[in-house]
Amino acid sequence: MRPIILAAALLLTGAAPALAAQTAAAPARPATVAQPTPAEKQEAQDREVVQKxxxxxxxxPLDPATVTALQQVIAHAPAAWPLVQKVPDGQTIVRLNGGSMTDTLSALLTAAGSPEAREGKGVAVAFNTYGVAALMLGSRGVSLGQPQEALTWLERGLAFQPDNLMLVTEKGMALALQRRFAEALAFYDAQPPQDPLARPVDPNGPARLLRARGYCLIELGRLDEAEAAYKASLELEPDHGGAKNELAYIRDARAGKPPQQPGQLMTGEEAKTYPAK
Structure with a gap:
């Protein structure tokens, strides 16, 4: 059986209890600035919409009114909203997708060892308002089997946040649903190395990217490369049931055994716990 293992935005659902803490973790503003700028006011309003x-x-599933509200949030997105951003006062902002207090602490500890911190410059953790909005809309399109709708929002998100591996792998999933496997693989392979400061934002992103590559490589008949990708993913995220099942599929394919069932769409958490053969 070959489950499709992304729909990455569904990984965010576990973050809901920590949203109040994430709001509190918004970047501190310099003491000399008395009032927020119009852009900061808009982002605060949009952040509330996305967290709700x-x-x-x-x-x-999201109701139509919430979908429309998220689309309006995307309309407010700036031209650039990277996961890791240096701002004019020398501070570095690390934007989290939600996550737990553990994720927040991990981000702060990682940032504490960064060159910025060693140079005495501030590092702050903030909520990833516009990246999460694009991811939710894109994942919704994937889960509904509407890849072109998904691509509309994922490509919009990648335009202002190209370093977001959740957006990257979700776009590849949308391409895979259209059976554009070679295009998805080329897109994955074009990704630059992840910024170390961004790792707490999506700690399993590199492993998920390897699994996404492996899926496309299987569909392209490149089983040896696919096997290598899945094995490499297990070094980063051990005991992932979906990866182990794909390796079993490769063994069966080499032995000439047909798949037991057709592929299916699975969320990231479902794929992680999928019982390995």
Missing amino acids: AMLAFSRG
């Missing part, structure tokens, strides 16, 4: 949508998403 995340809470709703944790309970079930």
Whole structure:
């Protein structure tokens, strides 16, 4: 059986209990600035919309009004909203997708060892308002089997946040649903190395990218390369059930055994715990 293992935005549902803490972790503003700028005011309003949508998403499919609200948030996105951003006052902002207090602490500890911190410059953790909005809309399109709708929002998100591996792998999933495997693989292979400061944002992103590559390589008949990709992913994220099942599929394919069932769409958490053969 070959499960499709992404729909990455569903990984965010576990973050809902920590949203209040993430709001509190917004970057500190310099003491000399008395009032927020118009852009900061807009982002604060958009952040509230996205966090409410995340809470709703944790309970079930998004209703049309929430979808429209997220689309309006994307319309407010700046031209650049990277996961790791140096701002003019020398501070570095690390934007988290939600996550737990452990994720926040991990981000802060990672940042504490960064060159910016060693140079005495501040590093702050903030909520990834616009990246999460694009991811939720894109993942919704994938889960509904509407890859072109998904691509509309994922490509919009990647335009302002190209370093977001969740957006990257979700776009590849949308391409895979259209059976554009070679294009998805080329897109994955074009990704630059991840910024160390971004790792707490999506710690399993590199492993997920390897699994996504492996999926496309199988579909392209490049089994040896696919096997290597899945084995490398298990070094980063051991005991991932989906990766182990894909390795079993490769063994069966080499032995001439047909798959037991057709492929299916699975969320990231479902794939992780999928019982390995």
